[in-house]
Amino acid sequence: MSDNKSYILGIESSCDDTGAAVIANGRVLSNVVATQEIHREYGGVVPELASRAHQQNIVPVVHQALRIANIDKNQLSAIAFTRGPGLMGSLLVGTSFAKSLALGLQLPLIEVNHMQAHILAHFIKAESQSAPSFPFLAMTISGGHTQIVKVTDYFDMEVIGETLDDAVGEAFDKSAKLLGLPYPGGPLLDKYAQQGDSKRFAFPKPKVSPLDFSFSGLKTAVLYFIEKETKANPNFVAENINDICASIQFTIVDYLMDKLKNAVEATGITQVAIGGGVSANSGVRNAIKEAQEGYGWTTYIPKFEYCTDNAAMIAMVGQLKYERNDFSSQAIAATPRMKF
Ligand code: KG4
Ligand code: ZN
Numbered sequence: 487m488s489d490n491k492s493y494i495l496g497i498e499s500s501c502d503d504t505g506a507a508v509i510a511n512g513r514v515l516s517n518v519v520a521t522q523e524i525h526r527e528y529g530g531v532v533p534e535l536a537s538r539a540h541q542q543n544i545v546p547v548v549h550q551a552l553r554i555a556n557i558d559k560n561q562l563s564a565i566a567f568t569r570g571p572g573l574m575g576s577l578l579v580g581t582s583f584a585k586s587l588a589l590g591l592q593l594p595l596i597e598v599n600h601m602q603a604h605i606l607a608h609f610i611k612a613e614s615q616s617a618p619s620f621p622f623l624a625m626t627i628s629g630g631h632t633q634i635v636k637v638t639d640y641f642d643m644e645v646i647g648e649t650l651d652d653a654v655g656e657a658f659d660k661s662a663k664l665l666g667l668p669y670p671g672g673p674l675l676d677k678y679a680q681q682g683d684s685k686r687f688a689f690p691k692p693k694v695s696p697l698d699f700s701f702s703g704l705k706t707a708v709l710y711f712i713e714k715e716t717k718a719n720p721n722f723v724a725e726n727i728n729d730i731c732a733s734i735q736f737t738i739v740d741y742l743m744d745k746l747k748n749a750v751e752a753t754g755i756t757q758v759a760i761g762g763g764v765s766a767n768s769g770v771r772n773a774i775k776e777a778q779e780g781y782g783w784t785t786y787i788p789k790f791e792y793c794t795d796n797a798a799m800i801a802m803v804g805q806l807k808y809e810r811n812d813f814s815s816q817a818i819a820a821t822p823r824m825k826f
Contacts, residue, residue: 496801499580500572505797516554537575566804570824628762629655647697682732
């Protein structure tokens with residue numbers, strides 16, 4: 487290496503996005519994501535198709551990440567990869583690739599927990615993004631996860647609440663599907679919601695323990711509601727799409743905020759960070775911003791590209807572990823149900 491920088495390559499392949507990124511001293515030099523469009527046709531992620539697409543994408547995505555970062559692979563300091571949690575076939579592609587590359591280049595290999603990475607994405611150095619100080623609460627909300635985590639230090643995290651069934655992103659996507667919107671429907675539901683009356687229709691908020699979540703009941707409530715209303719008026723959904731979306735979104739956001747309030751109360755921690763694809767939701771973003779004023783919390787929302795699945799967050803964790811000499815052996819295996 488000609489300078490003192492450590493160049494960490496991050497590889498992400500836990501679900502349906504193939505990502506590669508290079509980070510140097512906390513700054514992202516490149517962050518490439520190939521999103522797999524094929525799943526749209528099926529209304530959800532098809533695991534077998536996802537792993538095949540990862541295989542096709544991984545070499546060009548890594549090449550592109552190195553090219554954009556303007557470095558040669560021989561300048562890399564370490565290879566970080568998502569070990570889990572995620573889809574087994576998808577994880578295997580990134581894991582095998584990372585292991586082979588590390589072996590070939592004789593570089594240290596660093597395993598990364600995808601859920602920890604969503605949280606540590608807050609430590610990426612970027613304009614309009616500031617890092618929380620410890621301890622803080624992190625709510626990770628995406629298509630695969632819904633958790634509230636107490637973060638005491640970089641690698642000292644405790645899940646204090648999580649979903650008992652569907653993830654919140656699934657609640658958005660499944661509700662959108664029932665309304666006839668294409669997959670993934672979350673962003674579209676959000677778009678319609680912004681023009682609707684959120685108090686027009688009421689949906690129940692499932693009762694579980696104070697810090698846990700349940701979303702499967704909401705999906706059923708939306709289904710019964712639509713069935714009932716379309717019996718009386720076959721054009722009900724088309725005529726009321728904005729108000730229906732606004733009411734569903736209001737219910738979900740209110741529920742997320744209830745849980746966050748419970749977590750703040752239970753821990754006494756008022757620094758609150760969010761992450762994951764659902765952090766892009768306008769209702770969530772507004773509610774989090776209002777909580778800053780309303781409840782006196784200090785809130786953190788990462789830049790959009792570090793909210794959805796990305797490799798920059800994997801490289802970020804890679805860098806933190808590299809500084810701690812926390813390396814993995816070549817015997818490491820992908821782990822679909824990985825815990826902290
Ligand atoms: O983090 P992510 O990109 O991938 C997973 O790890 O799942 O999150 C994707 C999820 C999908 O369920 C998608 O519908 C949801 O995030 N999402 C949204 C919005 N943007 C993405 N949900 C509601 N409103 C949005 N604006
Ligand atoms: Zn994720």
